Amino acid sequence: MRLEFLTPLYERPGPWASVHLDTDWGDRDTPARRELQAREVCRALAEKGADQQTGHAVYEALTAFGGRPGEAGRAVYATGGEVVLDPPLTHRPAAPMDVTWAALPHVAPLLDLAAQEPVCLVVYVDRTGADLELRTPLGAADAGSVVGKHWPLHRTASADWSERHHRQRVENTWEQNAQEIAEAVTGNQEEYGADLIVLAGDPYERRAVHERLPAALQPYVVETEHGGRAEGAGSRLLDADVERARQEHLSRRAEEELDRFRAAPEATAEGVPALVEAAREHRIEELFIRPEGADAQRRVWVGEAPDQLAMRRTDARYLGARDPDPARADDALLRSAAVTGAEALRVPAREPADASPAGGLGALLRRPAHAA
Known part of the structure; x- marks a missing residue:
């Protein structure tokens, strides 16, 4: 886990208010409920010795809006009457409310709750190109697309020489498109530092792209039969595959690093x-x-x-x-x-x-x- 996102917390003195909240309420999320939770947080901070200005800043942050897509919780870090860092949490905290007031911000829970999530590049592949989507702990974002050659793309069943020639040209088109997609995926991975690449689409097309990716990326590529480029092809099964790949990546990396430690x-x-x-x-x-x-x-x-x-x-x-x-x-x-x-x-x-x-x-x- 890279820690650069924490540096704003160490550019000013404390003491610090550190708040970790479970906000995954589903349909029960209402302004009144958020305000009640914010008041409870401010009361706890005051009991621990926090100044009124910092408590008010935390209150404003917690009641300002109803949350971000995919958010399971909130982490708020404030000092001197100002909120310095307010990252969403992708996993629900163990306790509904954890509040501290200390010389240093209490950031250790973020190892579990937010920033350890791998960055994932999802590639929706078909014969004509691909759409790329970047999934981070903060949500999903469009990462561009690849438009390949559209002709010829379909084979025929005839054994005639001209038809065999046509089929060869079709296969050449597929291979050229796959190469262009692989090059785009490689460039995006380098630009965004993606930890995982998930290829979705028909088996032939995603396999063709997979085979053309650099050897250094092969250990980080996962194929899924769920989802695709066609409108409406997205599915919860694809989301489940991505999450499973993320968790397997985390477990694998943890074991590799612990092996280094033991050796x-x-x-x-x-x-x-x-x-x-x-x-x-x-x-x-x-x-x-x-x-x-x-x-x-x-x-x-x-x-x-x-x-x-x-x-x-x-x-x-x-x-x-x-x-x-x-x-x-x-x-x-x-x-x-x-x-x-x-x-x-x-x-x-x-x-x-x-x-x-x-x-x-x-x-x-x-x-x-x-x-x-």
Whole structure:
């Protein structure tokens, strides 16, 4: 999971209001219900010590509109009377309402709820071209189309030489169209950084496109028999296939990264003290978090700068923090990872205890500059 979208949260000081809400109410979604939920959130923030201006900003954000298509929840991050980040959630939070007021924004839940969703390029293929659709955690968007040759496109059953020649020309047209579609798909994948490519359409056409995609993309291509380019061909079965491909991709990637972690103990760190030291040295390449682990909620001390991170308050002062604050270890490490260009991975809870980082927190480390 890339963390660049979190950087606005670390460009200003706290304390921060962090709100995660279940808003997947279906037909029961009404302005009155949204207002009631917003009032409950503001009451909880006030009880935790939030200032009135920040509470009001959160209230305005929660009551401003009725939600986005496909939204299952809301995450709102605010400080100093202003909402800084307000991403929709694609999965329902475990609790109907989770509200915190702390020195750092509580972003760890986003590993489960939003940004980990793979970007998917869906390609609706037929003999004459293709329509491309980009599906992200924020919804679906048109990604262009390919218009191939329209003649000749149909074979005949005759054995006459001229008809055999015609059939060859038809097959050449199909192959040329498939090549143009494959080139467009490759370009879109590079432009948008798609993690998955889903090919929908008739078996012959989608297979022809599949075979012409670069070898480097082949592991990320999935074919589905559901959906197509014809009007009305879209179906819930296609949506289910896309979601299944996304979840399989996440599981596969998590396992691959954990295999790297297990195979190179000399290039990893486990436990909060070792991770805090690695974060201060900007050596974290990829952060592993299992929120259920005991270490995720361990207390560390932080200052205004990401480097001002320590196990003890006095050590944080030594690093330059004027008045260090307590913070959750996972949120402090995610701040460091975001500002130093590291990535983060949510470790599945089903992993056995001895297969995931000890305590639920670990990291793959960058090589020291002198070792490069």
